[in-house]
Amino acid sequence: MPLAIASLKYEAAHSGAQTITYDSDGYHLVRFPYAAGEESYDAWKMHDPAGGGGKSTYPDPRSGLIWPSHHGWGTLSALVFWKADSRATEYRARFVRDPLNLSTGYDSTATTDTPATGGGQYRSCTWQMFVHPGxxxxxxxxxxxxxxxxxxxxxxxEFKLAIETDVIKP
Structure with a gap:
């Protein structure tokens, strides 16, 4: 089964601290550098500074987008490590279609909400949905x-999208 894959990685140690700013929905869109790193992969140019016909420079908000290269069944995966902070009582993550309202409109899905544990906070999540270019x-x-x-x-x-491009239709 053919797959088109984008795999992005942000590391504070290599890319500098990411300023956490909350949008009107109460969430921060995680930004990812455009330079290829040891674990980043983007042969289909789904995380391109010119994605969607725009222009972007890391760490502007558009650097948080993956533009699917194909129509298909997408598996989205994420991994987030937060620094230890005794003030926090819960951590949330969500996947969003069009988080900047550039095409079809903001559509969040697969929100996870977990309580804080002792020390650093390490979370991973996965969701599957249809994805579309544009x-x-x-x-x-x-x-x-x-x-x-x-x-x-x-x-x-880390933020990853794997698109199965050969979805069978009845």
Whole structure:
């Protein structure tokens, strides 16, 4: 079965600290460098600075987008490591179609909400859905203390999309 894959990685140690800013939906769109790293892979140019006909420079908001190269069944995967912060009581992650309202409109899916554990916070999540060229996808995160959003730094994030392009139709 043919697959088109984009695999992105952000590491604070290599790319510098990512400023956590919350959008109107209460989440931060995680940004990813455009330079190929040891674990990044983008042969289909789904994480291209000119993706969707725009222009981008890391770490602007568009650097958080994957633009699917094909119509198909997409498996989205994410990994986020937050720095230890005793203020936070919960951590959230979600996948969003068109998180910047550039094409079809904001559509969040697969939100996870987990309580804080001792030490650093390490989370992974996976979701599957149909994806389409022209509708970007993004990974959004949040850390909260009760009903307050707090800017807990992330030290590592990975965001991956694998598109099965040969979906059988009845």
């Amino acid at each position: 509708t970007p996808v993004g990974l959004k995160i949040a850390a909260r203390a009760g009903d307050r959003k707090i800017a807990v730094p992330i030290v590592l994030a």
